[in-house]
Amino acid sequence: MSATAQNQASKIRLRDVHKSFGAKKVLAGIDLDIAKGESVVVIGGSGTGKSVLIKCIIGILLADSGLIQVDGQDVAQVEANARDAVNRKFGMLFQGGALFDSLPVWENVAFGLMQRERMSRAHAKERAVETLAKVGLNADVGELSPSELSGGMQKRVGLARAIAGEPEIVFFDEPTTGLDPIMADVINDLIISVVKQQGITALSITHDMHSARKIGDRITMLYEGKLIWDGAAKEVDRSGNPFVDQFVHGNAEGPIKMQVRR
Numbered sequence: 001m002s003a004t005a006q007n008q009a010s011k012i013r014l015r016d017v018h019k020s021f022g023a024k025k026v027l028a029g030i031d032l033d034i035a036k037g038e039s040v041v042v043i044g045g046s047g048t049g050k051s052v053l054i055k056c057i058i059g060i061l062l063a064d065s066g067l068i069q070v071d072g073q074d075v076a077q078v079e080a081n082a083r084d085a086v087n088r089k090f091g092m093l094f095q096g097g098a099l100f101d102s103l104p105v106w107e108n109v110a111f112g113l114m115q116r117e118r119m120s121r122a123h124a125k126e127r128a129v130e131t132l133a134k135v136g137l138n139a140d141v142g143e144l145s146p147s148e149l150s151g152g153m154q155k156r157v158g159l160a161r162a163i164a165g166e167p168e169i170v171f172f173d174e175p176t177t178g179l180d181p182i183m184a185d186v187i188n189d190l191i192i193s194v195v196k197q198q199g200i201t202a203l204s205i206t207h208d209m210h211s212a213r214k215i216g217d218r219i220t221m222l223y224e225g226k227l228i229w230d231g232a233a234k235e236v237d238r239s240g241n242p243f244v245d246q247f248v249h250g251n252a253e254g255p256i257k258m259q260v261r262r
Contacts, residue, residue, distance in 0.1 A: 010034060011035060012068075017031075017053075017056060017063050020064055041215060041216035041220070043212050043222070088167075094158060095177055100146070101147055105157050106125050110127060113128075113164060116165075129142055136156060137153065137156055163198065168201060174207070218230065
């Protein structure tokens with residue numbers, strides 16, 4: 001456990017979490033504490049289980065065993081009604097944006113407000129426009145279709161949707177994938193801004209080390225189902241862990257062996 005999490009009650013707490021798909025063990029005993037208001041980034045290669053970790057916390061997937069707590073409540077085995085109450089604390093920025101092409105931008109942002117919170121369309125639209133402004137988009141953008149937006153603007157809309165319900169916890173799934181370096185840094189800055197301004201607890205997964213260093217207070221690395229290193233983001237470049245060093249510096253040679261078909 002990090003010093004930050006030790007000094008505060010954990011917002012998210014995982015103990016010995018396991019998840020397998022058939023014979024493939026994806027999570028093999030995950031222990032993780034995230035304090036309120038802390039931004040933690042999980043790094044690791046493609047297919048290492050980063051998305052599975054988030055899905056187990058959210059409840060999209062059911063962990064095979066282990067403890068998953070949010071605000072001290074065990075959420076791994078809760079009934080549907082209790083699960084819905086927990087999920088109201090969550091927002092998520094999906095890797096591909098996951099916007100509804102059939103809805104204008106403002107309705108995408110307000111979708112959860114109207115469907116889950118039963119907010120009126122007028123009130124929801126007002127909230128959507130206010131939230132779009134927080135990510136640097138004006139009200140006119142709200143009337144456009146997602147297909148009319150650039151990749152960077154779609155990411156901003158996705159971020160607006162993630163925070164529109166004023167969640168306590170936001171999950172960021174590869175937030176800069178598919179963006180050019182400049183737009184990726186714009187998204188990083190927006191994430192930092194909204195997380196700190198709203199006191200959000202953040203859990204991000206990425207293989208983009210520039211993004212990880214910038215948005216994370218802490219970085220932890222997932223490899224072969226376990227978190228093999230955990231420390232302050234500023235320490236990741238001198239972790240002393242050969243697996244982390246290889247990943248961070250993108251070296252082909254090292255303890256991590258890529259499966260290459262010949």
